[in-house]
Amino acid sequence: MTTVTLRNLRKKFDDVVAVDGIDLDVEDGEFLVIVGPSGCGKSTTLRLLAGLESATDGRIEMDGRDVTAVEPKDRNVAMVFQNYALYPHMTGRRNITFGMKSSGDFGDEEIERRVAEAADTLDIADLLDRKPEAMSGGERQRVALGRAIVRDPDAFLMDEPLSNLDAKLRIEMRAELARLHSTLGTTTVYVTHDQTEAMTLGERVVVMNDGGIMQVDEPQRLYDFPANRFVAEFIGDPAMNMIPVDVEDGRAVHDAFEIPLPLADAGDPVAADRNGVGEESLDDGRRAVLGVRPEDFRLPDPRTDDGLPRIDATVNVREPLGDSLLLHCSIGDASCNVQAAPRTDVGAGETVSVTYDPARLHLFDAETGEAFYHSEAHVSEAERPVPASVE
């Protein structure tokens, strides 16, 4: 029942512009994730939403109501912090009820009921009588969530709520959060610098950089159709390979290789819809950066011929990741990461022949970094190679 709208929102600290006039619409019940590098203004945005910082400029609306100048406690939002922000001297129960009791909006019975409910939802009944110091990180985070949900707020604001947990726990809690959101359906704005969290949790993801919004989109579309180099490199681990090329005659030309750039028939309606761009942008001689994700490079099966160009790559380092093998290679003067099957028998120093997925090429303007070509938009479903059955 809650939409959040930011209009030209700005926040300046002394000499730093933390948030630089952003516009954003959070839909009712949406799980929106804000991701970006450290210092890009994620927390500040969230804190502006909560009312913990006052905006330098612009407005914030909740359900159409202007709340820009409203006190935090009157915004009816709940915030979950990275460090849990549990009161160290209170038991789990008291941590959960303390705020409610203070606000005086709830009767004792009502509080009882809600705590029981939240404890049930989060499975923290046995934590209620312990103090935070006697809880593990995950348990603390769960209690902090409990504190947020008992108040039945219009929106949850979460600032890297899982960052302090170890890897395993983070994954568990991630699932927990997803489940919680599907149960409660409360509008949620979630800040993280971890792109895996962003991808797996967000219905939509906002990528921020330097106080501005770089792109807002569904996770897989961010991955497949990054709007600019920043997003392309930020989303995906290992990061997308970026190789400076010249566009010539419908091909990406580099000293060490030439790659044909698929183009849909002009006027094909599929193209526009899929974030592709018309051929007019593939001007001859244009300086561009070719983006290829490590997993879109392939070590081709020598027994087959798919008709794609082969590129020679020298392996510098091999990193076995268990489920795959990452090869740090040089292609001409460019460094590239190539992902190979886990047990592939390639050693450092060897030269391998590499090919790529023609439907997964990206071109970015050499100057502005804006994406101007995604080959996927130009390759119709039918034309694409049969997906391999083993990923």
Place this chain on the structure above:
Amino acid sequence: MTTVTLRNLRKKFDDVVAVDGIDLDVEDGEFLVIVGPSGCGKSTTLRLLAGLESATDGRIEMDGRDVTAVEPKDRNVAMVFQNYALYPHMTGRRNITFGMKSSGDFGDEEIERRVAEAADTLDIADLLDRKPEAMSGGERQRVALGRAIVRDPDAFLMDEPLSNLDAKLRIEMRAELARLHSTLGTTTVYVTHDQTEAMTLGERVVVMNDGGIMQVDEPQRLYDFPANRFVAEFIGDPAMNMIPVDVEDGRAVHDAFEIPLPLADAGDPVAADRNGVGEESLDDGRRAVLGVRPEDFRLPDPRTDDGLPRIDATVNVREPLGDSLLLHCSIGDASCNVQAAPRTDVGAGETVSVTYDPARLHLFDAETGEAFYHSEAHVSEAERPVPASVE
């Protein structure tokens, strides 16, 4: 030139046994990573090596010399801590030289030379005149490394040196460390709880749990031939799926499916070498746990038939990870993660048909958790399906 040997090493704090009689051989020039969950005794082991804790029992040898009771400063090891442990009031240079000067083993000129060398190796020349507060996390860590390497120690001991860095920086520093080790070739023992670090950095990896060593092996072998459930589940992200089954007639039988277990011809020498086990262990009716990694499950191409059984799985949650799609499924009463191609069109609630890589099955004893069967050992190279060209 330095080997390190631990023999029945034990450390007891009051009532906690932190390290429980471990044996370990670190080879000369090796990069050995110790990994394990929080509290398993990694740091304690390292601190025993450094001499910061005294052993309750057992012995530590360096190059065959018993150093169990030797003062830390006489062990000639250098340690790098998670929080950098830089002296906040000293410049980078002074941080690096302070220890050397204290020991009095080095002349001023020698020190100068070494600092210049280290600064060169680590590219920190311009940090030498700054204080830690004016350095970023990565820079601090680099100076801390500088401090360790100038002393040209017999061994580096590193306790989660990258944990305080953010994801991007961690990856960069990881590469830096690998490069450094290949340059210097100093024996290194590296503690982390991050398995990616362990896999990518370690020449061999020690998996610890509860004060004991679970397995010591090369990274990919840990992944492919986990010695027990603990290692299998600890290494790999998302973790290996574990499904309780009965072994019957050479098949793994579960309510929802039956899977044939490939067996090499008896006496085939390949088997033993590859950690497989003889058929005698596949006793009928044995209670076991079947381990299959998410990426070893597949959504088969409906157009082909590989002759493998199909298993029905209901999708509960879909998590787009960008380079793949993780499906949280139920197979009968078991929960399973299945990794699919990134853009696969499967929604939550759908039922899909799943198959698997027959060379990537693991069986663990239901009681002890010890691995007693890895199908890879039984599938000869020739028999394995052609690896897909796109991973």
Place this chain on the structure above:
Amino acid sequence: MPEMPALLQYAKRGVDALRRDRSTETVRGASPGTHLQLWVLVLAVVFPVAVAVIVSTKETGVVTSLGDLLPGSYAVENYREALVDYRFGRFMWNSLAMSLVIVVGKLVVSVFAAMAVVYYRIPYKDLVFLFILFTLLLPVPVRFVPLFQLMNDLGWSNTILAITVPYVASATTVFILRQHFLSIPASIVETAKLDGVGPLRFMLFVLLPMSKGVLVGVSIIMFVYAWNQYLWPLIIIDSEANQVAQVGLQLLQGDVQGGQLSWSLVMAGSTLTLLPPLLLMIVFRKPLLKTFNIQQK
């Protein structure tokens, strides 16, 4: 003394901070109510001192109503009289000497003790620490008589030794320093150990520089404490030339026996005695206010 440059540095920072304070006023202020309450409370707290300062500028200094609280025009005359005629400068100088000796003594002795208590493996360490802490319960007044006798036996009466040495052991300073030492990350300490840094080097080049703030803060508190000593100097010092300012203040009262109570001179003296500690507090305000975070254990 490695502290000296540190002191100067802090002095400079303190002054800078004061300057900055005035310029950075952020948009969102606390409610005016908070400021009002603060004003009232601050006024209440400062009022007595302000009265003292005002009275010190008056002719006779007898002020019996609020209306009289306008600064008078005798400031110069009164302060001159106190400093020159009554040789109050001399007392201030004695006080300063006493306070500095006490502060430096306390610091040195307490740094040693705290270092031993934190960084050495000593048997019965808790007991040793308790033995030091326990002295909090033995303040000078309780020990007056025997201490007096002891000073006589030592031949220290009327000397600076008598009013400094007994103060040099400081439970509070050891306690605060210990707290601070315990907050220095263990890994830094262990790095020193791995490097084979000896105790002296460790103290001079690691511990002291990392404790600058606390040392400055503690010094100020101890300075105020020492500066304000009254009873003991009163008892043990009976030659005027060696007397300290606190006791010397009484000499400014005039002929009380004869009914002349020169309030304005007394207040001029009081204001003078307030200056050194006040100055220190303002200049070293940052470390004074930042560094005393007492954590458990």
Place this chain on the structure above:
Amino acid sequence: MSTREIFDSRIESGLLLLPTLVVSVVFLYYPTAMAVRTSFFDSSFGQADEFVGLENYAALVTDSAYHSSVLLSVLFAAVVVAGVMAVSLYLTFLIHEVDTGQGVYLISVIWPYALPPAVGALVFLFIAHPTLGVLTGPIEALGVDVDWFNDGPQAFVVVALAAIWKQIGYNVIFMIAAMNNVPDTLTETARLDGVSGLRRLVSVYVPIMTPTLFFLVVINTIYAFFSTFAFVDLLTSGGPSNATNILIFDLYQEGFSFFNFGVASAKSVVLFLVVGALMLVQFRVTDEYSYYGA
């Protein structure tokens, strides 16, 4: 986890502890022991000590005025400690809350701490003298008859007020550091929940500040018992009707006005025992209730 005990040498640690221990033993413990010894003697200036056993203590046991002095001191300490801490805490909180002029407020409130107690007492006398005081008129206008030279309870209040006033600065110095150390996120959580100011102070900050507050309780108790001498001496001389005759003043008077060192020593021993017992109780209580910082 890790250890800070990086040095082992017994000799070095001994040398480091030596100055503190020697000074403590010679100038603190030895005189204390001597005071205990003297308490068994009849001792004064100009006459030889005479052993009287427990007579001095017996005199105290039967001296009802002394009993009330003990009770009075405990009450006085309680009032001073509670008063100092309540006022300082509230002041600190207000200063913590504002974001303008913090520095100026802070310096203003800690300023009087630098004032010597004797001067503080004189100033108090000056402003609150029953007939001459600057504030006496305005206060009487409020309907209070200022008469603390004759009115015991009033005198008690005046001395306590002066003692409290003088100690605020010291407390604020420590409290502001502790309060600033409470994680901001806790404050922000409370703000989001609409936890009102005072409730936030009492329910959030105070428990987290307990280690500092405990330290201050100890220091303030010692202050109230030992360092408030000047206020009593200059304001009331223990009167009227012994209403402000706290132990430290009583002891000083016995020793250095009446020169009954034996009795004075017995009184020091009792004072010492009273404060020691109170400390013990405080340690017990805080051990139970103090929140041990994470």
Place this chain on the structure above:
Amino acid sequence: LGGGGGGGAQFSPINEELTVWHAMGGTNGETLDGIAADFEEQTGTGVNMEFQDSYENVLTNTLSAFDSGNVSDMLQVDSLFAQQVLDTDQVRPVEEILPDEFDADVFLDNVAEFFTVDGELASLPFNNSNAIMYINRDAFEAAGLDPDDPPRTLAEVRSASEQLVDQDVTQYGITWPNHVWFVETWYGFEGELLTDAENGHAGTPTEFRTPDAAYDLYEWWKGMADDGLYTNPGIEAWGEATSLFIEQEAAMVLTSTASVAGLIADSEEFTVDAAPYPSISETRVGPVIGGASFYVPDGLPEDRYEDIGRLLEYMSQPEVQTEWHKGSGYYPITQPSVDALREEGWFEENPMYGVALDQLQNGDASDPATKRALLGPARNVQTVIQDKSVDILNADDIGGEIESLKAEVDDVLAEYYD
């Protein structure tokens, strides 16, 4: 501990020059410094006059100095504490120190008598005083009182006070420091001894006396306080008491003649005058002495005593005494200086300076009640009486409190002398 050695203690002087510990602040202190400077000029012997804040402090410092061995050459001891200092056995009678040619008979009888012990002048009288009453003439006139006929008895003080207060001239009628000396003076005028054994002059005092006059005194005192005619300036609050008078909060103040010079100087807003001390009843036997004398420690290096003796002698010279009297208000204590002043017509010109001397000389020096009490535990007795006086003012049952005052003093005496 505490108890010092016996009579033969060897003291070391504080300074090469002579040191004098005194309790004379302000202008009196300056006058004293001037006397020292003159002496130095005449004899070449340096003298350090060291102000010790109050008689109480001089006493404390003296006693502790006897213990520490570092003593001043001369000690200005309040007559109140005379016995307490004598009891230490550490002082040498000044008569043994004064130059042989010195004539001890120059001192006024009433003065010399008090300071003579066992026929020897124990200490050198120097600054001696009476308690007298000062009045605000302007206030008296405004209230319709005759300033030339000030109240002479307590009853008259009360009625004058009532008039002053009723007419809103001053807030209070009278005030005086809560100091034992005033009680002593009232006893003296009434011819009552403070203690038995002739105030300690004829043996060991054992009890505090509470004659009817004492009841009358306290009843009057309490009545004055209850009715807002008297204000209590505080214990030993000499300064506050005169301040109250100068600020015209009270139109009468009882205090020492030592304040004459100061009060004349400070009463700029009105005319001050001096009057004899008001007595409890019509009986006016005489005042007790006040002020101090100089004691000299026994056991200093012998070579110092000559210089000390010369200084002592110098301080009783008529010129010095005259100068001292004029600068302070303490009455001249040697006959030659009295004569000189009379001759000069000083007292006619400055009648306020004569009030105390007259009061002294009108007194019956032979009556033991006018001899100030010699009590070993004087400081302790003093404190008890002062503290108890406040209690009596606050008590419903004066009689009970007076009895308890007696009991406490008796206890102190018993303890000291037992």
